[in-house]
Amino acid sequence: MHAWLCTTLEGVDALHWQELPTPQPQAGEVRIAVRAASLNFPDLLIVQGKYQFKPDLPFVPGAEYSGVVDAVGEGVTGLAVGMPVAAIAGTGGFATHAIAKAAQVLPLPPGFAIEDGAAFAFTYGTSHHALIDRGQLKAGETVLVLGAAGGVGTAAIQIAKAAGAKVIAAASTDEKCALCKELGADATINYSRGNLRDEIKALTDGKGPDVVYDPVGGDLAEPVFRSIAWRGRYLVIGFAQGGIPSLPLNLALLKGASIVGVFWGEFARREPKAHAAALADLAAWYAQGKIKPVIDARLPMKSLKEAFTRMGSRQVRGKLVLVND
Numbered sequence: 001m002h003a004w005l006c007t008t009l010e011g012v013d014a015l016h017w018q019e020l021p022t023p024q025p026q027a028g029e030v031r032i033a034v035r036a037a038s039l040n041f042p043d044l045l046i047v048q049g050k051y052q053f054k055p056d057l058p059f060v061p062g063a064e065y066s067g068v069v070d071a072v073g074e075g076v077t078g079l080a081v082g083m084p085v086a087a088i089a090g091t092g093g094f095a096t097h098a099i100a101k102a103a104q105v106l107p108l109p110p111g112f113a114i115e116d117g118a119a120f121a122f123t124y125g126t127s128h129h130a131l132i133d134r135g136q137l138k139a140g141e142t143v144l145v146l147g148a149a150g151g152v153g154t155a156a157i158q159i160a161k162a163a164g165a166k167v168i169a170a171a172s173t174d175e176k177c178a179l180c181k182e183l184g185a186d187a188t189i190n191y192s193r194g195n196l197r198d199e200i201k202a203l204t205d206g207k208g209p210d211v212v213y214d215p216v217g218g219d220l221a222e223p224v225f226r227s228i229a230w231r232g233r234y235l236v237i238g239f240a241q242g243g244i245p246s247l248p249l250n251l252a253l254l255k256g257a258s259i260v261g262v263f264w265g266e267f268a269r270r271e272p273k274a275h276a277a278a279l280a281d282l283a284a285w286y287a288q289g290k291i292k293p294v295i296d297a298r299l300p301m302k303s304l305k306e307a308f309t310r311m312g313s314r315q316v317r318g319k320l321v322l323v324n325d
């Protein structure tokens with residue numbers, strides 16, 4: 001097998017594509033012949049030691065991937081050689097083969113495209129947990145999605161629309177805003193120009209959004225929180241801009257608003273039944289055509305460094321997927 005190996009936490013440049021012995025799955029594990037792996041922002045952080053989960057070195061990055069089961073360890077039930085599956089294993093996917101715990105592997109239902117399986121659970125699971133569970137988004141409410149043309153952002157637009165909400169999508173370029181419109185956003189804001197607070201006010205009749213979905217953080221957080229509606233819910237998803245913002249708590253008091261933390265991986269670990277129910281809802285929406293991963297480009301697995309460069313420089317619209325021939 002071949003894999004991108006991370007031996008130091010010096011970042012993307014220090015990754016090497018190399019041949020490794022093909023591992024045998026132990027009890028409770030399966031080996032997957034990887035067909036596709038998608039990039040999620042945490043993959044970029046984990047190779048720099050900046051993610052909350054810090055695997056022992058050396059490790060193979062790639063949190064989310066899909067493929068076909070090609071060996072099964074002792075005691076595994078419900079998974080068999082030849083089955084198409086998706087895995088959300090935290091690491092291992094940027095390779096030709098990967099070992100995953102059976103509990104982290106989901107059989108792909110008939111009709112579920114294998115590349116979509118590599119670009120689904122992380123972003124849609126996060127956005128569903130955020131909007132529906134943590135944010136209690138209701139039909140008819142207005143949600144403002146920041147970084148709306150990115151991985152979790154595009155999933156948030158689709159999920160909010162499927163839930164009957166009005167969506168204002170905010171992103172840094174007109175091209176990204178156009179994509180958000182194609183995905184069903186009711187209105188867009190290009191936050192690289194103009195006055196963000198004025199635009200939010202104009203689009204919500206002065207009321208502000210009921211829910212804010214924020215995977216960007218940095219200098220967007222405070223103006224957006226100042227604009228939130230009475231009883232608003234501000235969903236803390238991530239800090240793609242780099243800076244972790246601070247918010248004056250008097251704003252929460254004045255708006256009767258909530259700052260709501262969202263940590264999908266921990267939710268999946270601590271609340272497996274609720275997580276499984278959310279994934280079942282998402283699979284049904286996928287089958288009904290209500291949601292579908294937005295794949296910007298399919299690149300060969302060997303192009304991981306190029307893919308990371310595109311993600312780190314905000315050039316990706318939706319998801320990048322790396323494929324093995």
Ligand SMILES: NC(=O)c1ccc[n+]([C@@H]2O[C@H](COP(=O)([O-])OP(=O)(O)OC[C@H]3O[C@@H](n4cnc5c(N)ncnc54)[C@H](OP(=O)(O)O)[C@@H]3O)[C@@H](O)[C@H]2O)c1
Pocket residue numbers: 039040041042122123126147148149150151152153170171172173176215216236237238239240241242262263264265311312313314316318
């Ligand atoms: N809380 C959770 O459970 C959870 C789960 C998954 C992901 N996340 C977090 O969510 C965030 C987004 O993840 P993702 O996979 O959707 O990433 P992504 O596809 O790269 O999207 C991130 C978006 O952030 C914006 N951005 C602003 N400044 C940026 C910068 N300096 N570098 C890169 N992007 C920047 C970009 O949009 P514009 O160019 O339009 O500004 C970009 O589209 C990350 O912080 C990630 O860690 C959290």
